[in-house]
Amino acid sequence: MSRRTPDEVDRRIAGMDSEQLPVGKHELHGAGHFAGLYAAENVAGTEFVFGATFVILGAGIWDVIIGLAVGNLLAVLTYRFITAPIATRTRMSVYTFLDRAAGRTTSALYNGLNAVVFAVISAAMITVSATALRLIFDFPAQTEAYPTSVGFIVLAIVFGSVAVLVAAFGFNALAEFASICGPWLMVMFAAGGIVLVPKAADEALGTTVLSGWGDFITIGGDTVFTGRTPDGAEGIGLLGVIGYAWAANSFAHAGLIDMSLLRYAKKSWYGYLSATGMFLGHYMAWVSAGFMGAATAAITMQSITVLEPGQVALQALGYAGFAVVIVGGWTTANANLYRAGLAGQGVFPRFSRAKVTLLIGGLVVIAAVFPFIYRGYLNLVTYAGIALVPIGGILFAEYWLLPRLGMTRYWARYKGVQNVPALLAWGIPLALAAVLLIAGLAPAYYLFPPVWLLSTVLYVLLARMMGAAERYPDGEADDELFAERVDVFHTQQAREAHTDVDTRDRRALTRVLKVVWIVDLAVIAAAALVVLLASSDITAYEAHRDRFFVVAAVGTVIYFLAAYGELRRRTAHTRRSLARRDGSSPAGSRPAD
Template identity: 85%
Template sequence: MSRKTPDEIDREIARMDSEQLPAGKHELHGAGHFAGLYAAENVAGTEFVFGATFVILGAGIWDVLIGLAVGNLLAVLSYRILTAPIATRTRLSVYTFLDRVAGGMTSKIYNGLNAVVFAIISAAMITVSATALRLILDFPAQTEAYPTSVGFIVLAIVFGVVAVLVAAFGFNALAEFASICGPWLMVMFAAGGIVLIPRVADEALGTTVMSGWSDFIAIGGDTVFTGKTPDGADGIGLLGVIGYAWAANTFAHAGLIDMSLFRYAKKSWYGYMSATGMFLGHYMAWISAGFMGAATAAITMKSITVLEPGQVALQALGYAGFVVVVVGGWTTANANLYRAGLAGQGVFPQFSRAKVTLIVGGVVVVAAVFPFIYRGYLNLVTYAGIALVPIGGILFAEYWLLPRLGMTRYWARYKGVQNVAALLAWGIPLAAAAVVLVMGLVPVYFLFPPAWALSVVLYVVLAKLMGAAEPYPDGKAADELFAERVEVFHAQQAREEPSEVDTRDRRTLTRVLRVVWMIVLVVIFADALIVLFSSPDLATFEAHRDRFFLIAAVGTVLYFLAAYWELRRRKAHARQALAVHDGPSSARSPRLP
């Protein structure tokens, strides 16, 4: 590798996109930022699908209660042990780290696969949102794998186009709106499940009143998570639930996708903050959605296998349920479309992120009209994990194992060769996984751990044979100098940041607005509990549920008015504080706590 002078490196750094550089100390966030981020990201419209899927797969009540706890705990530990430490030490996104490790063809294939995965997730979210709107517009239910209504096709396309345009051009106001949806979504999912428990209890016990925990278990086991599929076959069991729960986000933790988030964490233990998403979203919301789906099936006299998220939300939350499905689907679709654009830009760097997002978005819009994508969502994300986790194993081996075994990190780049070891260590586990799946030897949800482990072993062995055991003093020296100049660059940026300016908004109206939206959430949740504990018969239950629907609808309007108004006031106040500090020429955008 040719040596560059500090001045040449400084000019190179100035030209680089911020995504290609390590995160600076002045850009780091505290633990609360990641707790809120994971809570908001993992409570979405597809939680209705996950909850119903475990019912359809025949999970038992104890399988769900224990299996989801264990599986989600394993996911949290994966974030903490695998993802966060590498992210906080390199301060790089997974895309940049992979480019430094393997580069070339490996990076392009990986980025392309990521674009496909995020596109599939986005398409599923758009379809979920469309199922709610199609009820309002009275289009027929989409019970087949393909669309059966021209109206639904038009609706999905329109919704998809809006989501793609937002992701491509980054409308700030809508992105800010999405940031305040997390607390409301969590309360609505919990309330929806609670409200329908008396209806499920009547189905199982002949009474809407539960006497204690044993009745809850009986209700769940008899009518929701029965241990049998709708066809009467045995269900997936405890290990199956654990496997699916752990595998649901495997591309993000074992596959290291969320390095892109945790590189902004001050400490690696912030990986534990993923628990807000895993346990509020992938535990509470999935179980609640299962109860909602089972109750809706009983009320509508339809099989849970054909119910749509919009139908379930309507029965559990009234018209506010439509908003839950639309907002939950839209916010997640928007975020994943943005990610798909970033990943696609890695494949086609000559195009802007916005242009790539539009191209990927076209595929997403077409895919969104096919209901099979959201109905098979659990399996799709599991397969995606199997496809992507070997890269996580390769990067784990590169960062942790090669130096400890006397080999050189970034050896392929120093040597100036294609990292064939990485390609083989990715391709061989995928081929092995495909054979195992075709032969039916192992269920899909158990495949990602052996695929990850095999990639680690293969990469260490192949890298040693292909050049990692050699020393590369010039390359290491060049990287050390580059890191030093990046530190200087970040120090300059930090000096320009008005860190000493207090931008917190302590004005009375802003505080009142915060109190208002918090009270609204408390009232909605409290009324759901009243429905649960004060419904001695079905007639009383239905009267209380109708009142809850009204409170949920009005509360939803009040929540968003107060929360969004508070957000706008805080941003305006922060911007004004910065302008006073720096003078009228300041154009910085404030970073809210």
């Protein structure tokens, strides 16, 4: 491997896509950014599916209370001690790091699998949103694994096509809109569960009034998380709940996909901030959705196994529930379609992201008409974790273990060979996991930790045998020079980025709009608490519930008007501030009021 000159490296850096470069210091974000990001990402339409799934799997009330706490804590610790340290030290996305460490073949396979995983998630979320639209258009319920209504098929195709087009060509606008959905979704999920507790209490205790925590546990154990499946079989138990909760995001934390987010973190301890998503979304929202699903099953006299998210949201939140399902499903689908397009572009680099997104989107739209995809969502993401976490183990070994064991990081690239140990350390654990699953020797939710560990150990052993124990001074010198020139490049970018400009919007109307949406959410939450605490009997409950439905619907409209208005004003103010710094005026800007 011949050494390059600084000029050659500079030309190489100038010709690289920004995604291929480490993140610069001027691009880093503070703690609040990641707290909000994880909260918004993990409180979405999927939570209706997860909450109902734990009821269907027969989890007991204490299994859920303790198991979700332990499983989500393990997920947070994995983000903190596995994902975040590698992300903040390399400042690379997982795709770039994998390409450097394992080479083109492994990267292409990984990108292709990621594209499939994100496409499936997108399809499931389009179907979730379509369940709310189905009720609006009065199409038949989809209780089978396959579609049974031509109207629903048309609805899913049209809705899915719109989602694909937005992801392909209008993602920035949607991402801006999605950024304000998190606080509203969190309040609505909590409110929906609260509103249906008195109804569940009436079913379990014969009264709508709860005398304390003990009554809540009784209601949860008797009517929601009973410890038995709807067929009467024994449920998954405490370890099963822990396993599912830890595995639900395993491809993001143990599989290191969230390196792409956490590379922008100033400190590795920001990995702890994933707790906003794990405990607000994967704890509070799952428990609340379980209550909503069980209560809706009792109200509608249907089995929870065939209930749709739209039906659940309507019973819990009224017409505002339609917005929760549609917005939560749509924003999640679009974000994952965008990711699928990026991953697919890694497999087909000659095509633009938009074109790849459209191609994958066509398959997503077809898949979205099949309800079995969203009904099996918990198992699907668990299998995705098993398939992707070996790459996390391989990269963990590459970054941390090889240097500590006297071996060379990036050895395959330095040696100019295909990284066969990476392929074997990925394929062998997957093959063993498949055997265990097919033979019924282990449930899926137990498999990702041993698969990750086995891939890590295998990679270290195989890499030592195939060249990692050797030294490659020319290659290491080239990487050191590359890192130095990237720092120079980032210094120049920072000078041009105007990070010294104060872009905070302190104008009165912007502040008023923020107060409006905060107060609005508080009013919605208070209306839900009135239903819980002031319903002395079923008649009072129904009156308070109907009043809450009106408050939730009107409050939703007010929230989005105020929150989006504030966002647009802050964004415009930032553009004007930067333009003034440049001595120019942005097109269409107006003087600040």
